[in-house]
Amino acid sequence: MTSAAQDDQNELRDILLATAGKLFEDLSTHEVIQAAETGTWPTDLWNALEETGIPLALVPEDQGGAGLPFADAMAVLRLSGTHAVPVPLAETLLATSVLSDAGLPVPEGPLSIAPVNESDRLTLTKNGTQDGDGWSLSGTATRVPWSRQVGYMAVVAMAGTNKMVACVPTSGLATAPGSNLAAEPRDTVTFDAHSLPAEAVAPASPGSAGDRLYELGALVRSVQLAGALHRVLIVAVEYVNERKQFGRPLGKFQAIQQQLALLACEVAAAGAAVDSAVDAAHTQNARFHIAIAKARAGEAVGYVAETGHQVHGAIGFTQEYKLHHSTKRLWSWRDEFGAETTWQEQIGQSVAAGGADTLWPLLTSS
Amino acid sequence: MQEFQFNPVTFPPEAEETRANVRAFLADELKNGGFKPRANCWVAGDTGFSERCGAAGFIGMTWPKEYGGHERSALERYVVIEEMLAAGAPVGAHWVVDRQSGPQLIAHSTPEICKQILPRVTEGKSYFAIGMSEPDSGSDLASVRTRATKVEGGWRITGTKVWTSYAHMADYIILLARSAPLEDDRHAGLTQFIIDMSKDGVSTSPIKNLHGGGDFNEVVFDAYFQPDGWTVGGEGNGWKMVTGELAYERSGPERFLSTYTLLREFVRTVGDNPDAASARAVGRMVSHLSALRHMSTSIAGMLEEGLSPNLEAAVVKDLGNKLEKEIPEIVRLLAPRETGFDSREDYEQALAISVLEAPSFALRGGTREILRGIIAKGLGLR
Numbered sequence: 214m215t216s217a218a219q220d221d222q223n224e225l226r227d228i229l230l231a232t233a234g235k236l237f238e239d240l241s242t243h244e245v246i247q248a249a250e251t252g253t254w255p256t257d258l259w260n261a262l263e264e265t266g267i268p269l270a271l272v273p274e275d276q277g278g279a280g281l282p283f284a285d286a287m288a289v290l291r292l293s294g295t296h297a298v299p300v301p302l303a304e305t306l307l308a309t310s311v312l313s314d315a316g317l318p319v320p321e322g323p324l325s326i327a328p329v330n331e332s333d334r335l336t337l338t339k340n341g342t343q344d345g346d347g348w349s350l351s352g353t354a355t356r357v358p359w360s361r362q363v364g365y366m367a368v369v370a371m372a373g374t375n376k377m378v379a380c381v382p383t384s385g386l387a388t389a390p391g392s393n394l395a396a397e398p399r400d401t402v403t404f405d406a407h408s409l410p411a412e413a414v415a416p417a418s419p420g421s422a423g424d425r426l427y428e429l430g431a432l433v434r435s436v437q438l439a440g441a442l443h444r445v446l447i448v449a450v451e452y453v454n455e456r457k458q459f460g461r462p463l464g465k466f467q468a469i470q471q472q473l474a475l476l477a478c479e480v481a482a483a484g485a486a487v488d489s490a491v492d493a494a495h496t497q498n499a500r501f502h503i504a505i506a507k508a509r510a511g512e513a514v515g516y517v518a519e520t521g522h523q524v525h526g527a528i529g530f531t532q533e534y535k536l537h538h539s540t541k542r543l544w545s546w547r548d549e550f551g552a553e554t555t556w557q558e559q560i561g562q563s564v565a566a567g568g569a570d571t572l573w574p575l576l577t578s579s
Numbered sequence: 580m581q582e583f584q585f586n587p588v589t590f591p592p593e594a595e596e597t598r599a600n601v602r603a604f605l606a607d608e609l610k611n612g613g614f615k616p617r618a619n620c621w622v623a624g625d626t627g628f629s630e631r632c633g634a635a636g637f638i639g640m641t642w643p644k645e646y647g648g649h650e651r652s653a654l655e656r657y658v659v660i661e662e663m664l665a666a667g668a669p670v671g672a673h674w675v676v677d678r679q680s681g682p683q684l685i686a687h688s689t690p691e692i693c694k695q696i697l698p699r700v701t702e703g704k705s706y707f708a709i710g711m712s713e714p715d716s717g718s719d720l721a722s723v724r725t726r727a728t729k730v731e732g733g734w735r736i737t738g739t740k741v742w743t744s745y746a747h748m749a750d751y752i753i754l755l756a757r758s759a760p761l762e763d764d765r766h767a768g769l770t771q772f773i774i775d776m777s778k779d780g781v782s783t784s785p786i787k788n789l790h791g792g793g794d795f796n797e798v799v800f801d802a803y804f805q806p807d808g809w810t811v812g813g814e815g816n817g818w819k820m821v822t823g824e825l826a827y828e829r830s831g832p833e834r835f836l837s838t839y840t841l842l843r844e845f846v847r848t849v850g851d852n853p854d855a856a857s858a859r860a861v862g863r864m865v866s867h868l869s870a871l872r873h874m875s876t877s878i879a880g881m882l883e884e885g886l887s888p889n890l891e892a893a894v895v896k897d898l899g900n901k902l903e904k905e906i907p908e909i910v911r912l913l914a915p916r917e918t919g920f921d922s923r924e925d926y927e928q929a930l931a932i933s934v935l936e937a938p939s940f941a942l943r944g945g946t947r948e949i950l951r952g953i954i955a956k957g958l959g960l961r
Contacts, residue, residue, distance in 0.1 A: 450958050470955035477954055478898045481583045481891075485877070486870040488587050508866040557862030561853060564861050569847035573665045573839075576869060577598070 226285045229267075233289045236261050237296035246538050249299035250396035254362055259300050259323060268305045268323070272313045287436045287491045294440025295447075297538040299397070301325055301359040303433040308367035310422035310429070315378035315415040320365045325383075327354035327368045327402060329550060331427055335370035335404060337377050337414065348372075348414050350379060350407040356399040356549075360388055366402075369423050378423040379414045381407065393545035395538070428500050430550035431507040432490055438510040438546050439487040442480045444539045445521040449473060453524055469524055476520045483510040498578060501563065504556040511547035511556075518543050581957045583891055587873065588880035590654055597655045601662040604635050608668070616667030616925070618932040619837045619940075622794045624671035624748055626703075632670070633703025637663075638677050642685060646693045647701035653883035657876060661832040667840040671794060672748055676700050676707035679827045680753050687812040687820060688773065696751065696773075708749035710740040710774070710798055711821070718949050720755070721765045721818065725800060727758040727772065733806040734758070736772065736780075739799050744943075746783045746796040749776055754800075755817050769817030773809040780804060790920055790935045823887065828944050830878040830892035835871040835899030837940055838906040838933040842868075844926035845910040857913045864909065867902045871895060890957040893950040900941040907933040 240258040249255055262268060270286035272278020286306055293302050301323050308324035328335055335352035350370060360366065360383055368379045381404075389401040417423030450473065453464035463469050490506035493499050518540040522529045529536040547553070564572050608614055613631065617623050632638055640656035642648025660677075663670045681700060684693050699705035716722045725738025736756055746752060752774040759768030774781065780803030783796045812820040842864055849857045874895050881888045907930055918927040920935065941947040955961055 446958075450960065454959065464955075464960035467952075470960050471948070471951045473958060473960060474897070474951035474954035477583070477958055478894050481585060481874065481894050482867070482870040482898055484583075485585050485873040486866065488585065489869065489873045492587055502869075504862070505866040505869045508862060509870050512863070512866070553863070554859050557859040557866065558855055560862030560865050561858030561860065562862075564846060564865060565849065565851050565853045565858060568851065569843045572843055572846055572865070576865070576872065577661070 222282065226282075226288060229281070229285055230288055230292060232265060233267060233292055234296075236265065237293060237298055241293075241296045241298045243535055243538075246297050246299050247532070255299055258298070262300065262302070263322075268302065269309060269319065271306050271310045272319050276313050276319065278309065278313065278319065283494060284491050287433075287494075290433060290436045291440040291443075291487075294437035294542070295444045297395075297441065297444070297542055301363060303437055304358050304363070307422070307426070307429055307433055308365070311367040311369065311378055311417075311426060312380055314421035315417055315423055317378060317380050317413065317415050320380065322365075323359065323363045325357060325359050325363045325366045326426060326430070327357045327360075327366050328352075329357060329427075329430055330355055335368060337370045337372040337379065337409075339372070340408070345411050347411050348379065348409045350381065350404040350409055353401060353403045355401050356391065356393075357402045359398045360386070360400040360402050361390060361398050367423070368404075369417060369426050376417040376424055377414055378417045378421075379409055381409065381413070393549070395541035395545045397542075397545065425499075427550060428503050429494075431556065432494060432503045434546045434550050435487050435490060435503070435506040435510045438514065438543060439484045441539045441542050441546070442483050442510065442513055442517050445517050445536070445543070446473075446477055446480045448536055448539065449476065449521050449524050452529075456526075463524065472520050472524060476517050479513040479517050483513040486510060501560065501575070504560045507551060508553045508556040508560065511553040514543040514547045581890060581959070583894060583957075584881070584888065585874045585877040585891060586880065588654065588876050590658065590876075591652065594652070594655045594658045597651070598658045598662060600635075601637065601659050604637070605662065605666045605668060609666075614667075614669050616840055617669065618667065618840045618929045619936045620667045620669055620671070620840070621664060621674050621833045621837075622671050622744065622936070622939075623669040624674075624706075624745060624794065625669035626672050626706075626748070628669050629672040629703035629706070631703070632663075632673065633701055638673050638703055639681055639697065639701035640677075642681060642697065642701065646685065647698035649701075653879045654876070657832070657879045661836070661872075664832050664836040665839055665843075671745065672706050673700070673703055674833075675709055675745060676705075676751075678831065679824045680707040680709065680751070682827060683753065683771075683811050683820065683824060684773070687816075688810070689808070692773065692809065699750075705750045706745060706748050708743050708746040708752045708796075708798075710743050710746070710752045710754040712740065712742045714739060714741055718946055720821065721769070723755055723757055723769070725754065725756040727756040727770060727805065729758075730804075733804055734772070736774075736800045736803040736805055739797060741786065741797050742795045742943075743783075743798045744794045744796075746776075746798045747785060752776060752781075752798065753811055755821060758814055758817070766818040768815060769821075770814050771811040771817045771820045772805050773811060774800075774803070774805065775809075778803070788936075789938070822889070825889050825945070826878065826882060826887050826892040828892075829896040829950075830875055830882075830888070832872070832875055834896045834944070835868065835875070835902050837903040838929070838937070839868070839903075841910060841926070841929035841933045842906050844929045845914060848914050848926045860909050860913055864902070864906060867898075871899050871902065875899075890954065893945070893953045893957075896945060897941075897947055897950040897954070900947065904937045904940050907937060 266279040269278035270281040274280035304325045387403040486506045486509035490502040493502035639648040640651045727734040758770040918931045
């Protein structure tokens, strides 16, 4: 890209982020987030988000989407993590990619994806032998995000040895509600020979979003983590500068300064790892960089959330104060699409397979 | 609150060419027994190796050609140094001048001084040290008491510097001294002098580190005569010069790669089918290294643009030192060895050096506590 084109691109991104930031600031309020925890869908927030076209950011323009650069969509998602936005934006971005990559139509409204656990196996069988015959979907998907509150899910299932993508309406599905630590819906959905028309199913070609669902899930959660980690830093700095004890702001105490400095370092490292993964998301090394991002951002959560709470004292432990919106999401998201150990082990095994002398070339490959 | 900026950089194609050249150079060196890989290799100096680096064009990468430099980008220089460090090459002799003293001379001394000094530096034949700490001035650097008193045609300098790495091999020392009486503004009245070590009035004696080796020294100035004009940044600007070097000094790959060779040998030791705990440990360390490298290269990009990312550099150094200190603590539990400095096996020797030299990592170039104070200030807490 020429530098002038790059400048235009950066300017567009700045405008997008300013728009999204204002929207989140105005509509993802403490009350809205609190109400979402007890199951109230934030209608105004979602509708405003849809009006911006952001949920369809990753759908190409010729398929009716916004066709934004991937990095821009991830930048908005990161901001949504910063604002603890209580809607399935990550899931919708993921589902729209899965569907549009498979050439399936993308339904309107919030969407989800399944399965989110690698051990959940869903199968598709053909209802007949003709091309136009439909399919039956079977199996159980655990911890499906937001399934109660979306109209459709992009489901990845095996038809024999072929990986397929199906667009599945949620009405009529057997759903057992569950939630994560932040009270975001994480439901168990059972597909009992669920019937689907032929046009709702398509192959997931190698390298497509459906084929890479788990790693892309890890990537979007990492991006959200980076945003929420940043929020804890902002809130903590704000708090220690205001709160006075022993006649001076907490932020004047070296003990507090040292802790927050380290907290800031963790936030920066997680952010850097996530930036690399977003940049590499469509390269040959994508999985390596996504593994690094999920492992590094997930690891940062421990210190950041713990220290964020410690410097707040008791007020941070209350529902009325905003900190828990971020920390509860951090504690949840770090375990979704693979905890640190899952990804660390994959990195370690791939390094070991290559051998000691390939580690450095691997680290420096772009 | 100041936002940290770690914008990603893309290495230009010529940087990847440079990388291939450095790798070929290092492979040759290893084949010919030019050096033995060492953990924490940038405290290991080998003048022969430095001369071969100079001949290969790897010193003064970014400097003007009229001073013997190669007029390459900061990112190409970055590639050279990270490859050297990852290989465990003995870059110590030319390290300080290549990293900061050379750039400081170019930016803040005179063309005559640069023409006189730098060509030999780029040949790998002339070295620098930086005289900052004193017996009573460690982290509180502005309290230095080495005194420069104005005399006709120059200055008389008296005082003692300690922990001065490579002073025993250095042809020049950039010396921080008090050149005017201490007043309310303690950062005023300091000057950085370019000291010619071949002249009378300066003597160097080694300070052995805890394992009896090491690179640092005590340097005593006894009425040393310093001619006018040989300063970095001019009289009274010493503090500004010192803080201006910090981003160079704190953001480079030497701040997180000091125990990389130990990690590499650990990977070799656990083999191609490691247990889950070892695989996870490798994965974790790699995730940290990768994030740090991203931040560090980002700073190299910012330095190239003429910015002074001191805050970001403090973040890289603090996190990097934490990692390089942690690596020996992690691997020793997964592949335990009783080891000594004389151990001949690569993993064991890297472990011994890493354990014994780790205490220096978060001291040199700014202690952890100072760095965190800087970061806290950047966050708006002071």
